[in-house]
Amino acid sequence: MAPTAAPIKTLDKEGREITTVGYTRFGFDSEVSLDSLRSLYLRPHYVLSANDLNSELDSVQQDSGHARFTREGAAYQSKSIYHPDTQSISYTTLSRFPPVKLLPPSGRKRILVTGGAGFVGSHLVDRLMLLGHEVTVIDNFFTGSKTTVSHWIGHPNFEMVRHDVVEPFMIECDQIYHLACPASPPHYQFNAVKTIKTSFMGTLNMLGLAKRTKARFLISSTSEVYGDPEVHPQTEDYWGHVNPIGPRACYDEGKRVAETLTYGFQRQDGVEVRVARIFNTYGPRMNPYDGRVVSNFIVQALKGEDMTVYGDGKQTRSFQYVHDLIDGLITLMNSDESRPVNIGNGDEFTIGDFAEFVRDVVEKVQDEDGVKRERRVNIVYENLPMDDPQRRRPDTTRAKESLQWQPRWTVKMGLEEMVRYYKAKMAEGSL
Numbered sequence: 115m116a117p118t119a120a121p122i123k124t125l126d127k128e129g130r131e132i133t134t135v136g137y138t139r140f141g142f143d144s145e146v147s148l149d150s151l152r153s154l155y156l157r158p159h160y161v162l163s164a165n166d167l168n169s170e171l172d173s174v175q176q177d178s179g180h181a182r183f184t185r186e187g188a189a190y191q192s193k194s195i196y197h198p199d200t201q202s203i204s205y206t207t208l209s210r211f212p213p214v215k216l217l218p219p220s221g222r223k224r225i226l227v228t229g230g231a232g233f234v235g236s237h238l239v240d241r242l243m244l245l246g247h248e249v250t251v252i253d254n255f256f257t258g259s260k261t262t263v264s265h266w267i268g269h270p271n272f273e274m275v276r277h278d279v280v281e282p283f284m285i286e287c288d289q290i291y292h293l294a295c296p297a298s299p300p301h302y303q304f305n306a307v308k309t310i311k312t313s314f315m316g317t318l319n320m321l322g323l324a325k326r327t328k329a330r331f332l333i334s335s336t337s338e339v340y341g342d343p344e345v346h347p348q349t350e351d352y353w354g355h356v357n358p359i360g361p362r363a364c365y366d367e368g369k370r371v372a373e374t375l376t377y378g379f380q381r382q383d384g385v386e387v388r389v390a391r392i393f394n395t396y397g398p399r400m401n402p403y404d405g406r407v408v409s410n411f412i413v414q415a416l417k418g419e420d421m422t423v424y425g426d427g428k429q430t431r432s433f434q435y436v437h438d439l440i441d442g443l444i445t446l447m448n449s450d451e452s453r454p455v456n457i458g459n460g461d462e463f464t465i466g467d468f469a470e471f472v473r474d475v476v477e478k479v480q481d482e483d484g485v486k487r488e489r490r491v492n493i494v495y496e497n498l499p500m501d502d503p504q505r506r507r508p509d510t511t512r513a514k515e516s517l518q519w520q521p522r523w524t525v526k527m528g529l530e531e532m533v534r535y536y537k538a539k540m541a542e543g544s545l
């Protein structure tokens with residue numbers, strides 16, 4: 115028998131149950147059911163033996179309706195079966211895709227997502243596909259992976275192209291979400307020159323495409339443009355405090371020049387532009403080994419290892435759940451707001467407190483699943499890397515006023531989903 119998941123109840127910041135994400139705003143409907151989204155990343159069936167798979171396939175053949183595919187909320191992922199005896203994994207292709215909205219041609223947009231195989235990009239792709247649009251992903255798979263969007267490969271509304279944005283790319287499209295850029299310090303510092311090239315030349319190429327096709331262009335900028343800020347919280351009018359020659363500069367200055375280019379094309383060529391300054395975001399599909407604090411803590415706690423805090427743990431961060439970010443990106447794209455907009459969650463934690471919080475959530479999920487722990491993991495402190503900002507918190511007044519957007523997810527609810535996702539990955543043998 116395949117393991118089944120207990121129903122998950124998710125409450126928002128006001129204590130109301132979240133059953134859908136997104137909304138209709140600025141004439142664009144971005145609402146989808148949370149269960150549909152979850153069926154694309156949470157895997158209750160994560161350890162299927164070959165025998166289990168055969169009995170599952172039998173039940174599929176006997177089933178004429180659609181219900182089988184939504185039962186247990188996990189059937190829309192290309193299935194992977196881990197064979198512990200040979201330490202191998204086999205994949206099956208999907209026989210049916212998740213149902214997507216049927217839009218009239220006038221409502222269906224051709225949307226290009228660069229970096230669509232990455233963490234944020236894949237969630238954006240899921241949403242846009244469920245909403246019934248035609249989505250093309252271009253990605254060089256530097257940090258992203260085909261597996262994040264494999265459940266859409268072959269769908270008539272979906273196209274995946276291996277391409278580096280540093281080279282020009284031609285396609286007809288109505289909207290461009292330009293996300294391609296490594297986002298975590300180990301990855302963007304791996305080849306600093308390439309990171310700057312991606313930010314500058316990649317953005318130049320995509321803006322050129324937007325100009326040629328008259329597509330609307332949204333860039334995923336970052337709170338890193340504020341550097342180690344001298345004002346708290348950061349509003350969009352703050353110009354930042356960035357070390358231009360430090361190890362983080364390839365990313366921070368890359369994004370700053372990408373913003374400059376974006377507004378250059380707006381002024382000179384009339385390109386319709388949107389600039390999202392994204393603050394720390396976490397969620398399922400985040401690369402577990404890219405050194406970001408949320409994934410580091412969860413993986414260490416799940417593995418029973420000590421959790422590492424860099425510095426004295428007094429530096430603060432705020433964390434936003436990925437579904438809130440996607441709501442914000444889609445709303446911004448379809449709004450009339452062309453100024454930069456902060457998108458983030460203002461709930462601030464010291465890193466030390468956050469480590470304890472993550473440990474509690476991991477223990478809660480382990481208890482629910484009946485996992486026995488040998489001991490409580492310890493929290494240990496190590497030296498802070500250079501140029502690590504002391505404090506970062508978004509002022510999201512602009513997003514609230516001009517997009518009517520505010521984060522709905524509590525950090526606890528988001529963390530629970532992410533822990534379940536990583537736990538499944540561990541059981542599957544891929545973490």
Ligand SMILES: NC(=O)c1ccc[n+]([C@@H]2O[C@H](COP(=O)([O-])OP(=O)(O)OC[C@H]3O[C@@H](n4cnc5c(N)ncnc54)[C@H](O)[C@@H]3O)[C@@H](O)[C@H]2O)c1
Pocket residue numbers: 228229230231232233234235252253254255256257258259277278279280292293294295296297298312316334335336337391392393394395396401
């Ligand atoms: N996740 C966050 O907390 C956060 C915060 C601020 C800004 N952002 C921005 O959001 C975007 C997505 O971030 P993410 O967290 O999903 O990171 P990610 O590394 O998971 O995704 C980036 C994607 O871009 C692709 N890519 C990188 N260089 C490329 C190139 N030259 N050509 C084509 N594809 C390329 C990668 O393969 C990957 O699929 C980035 O632009 C990042 O700067 C993210």
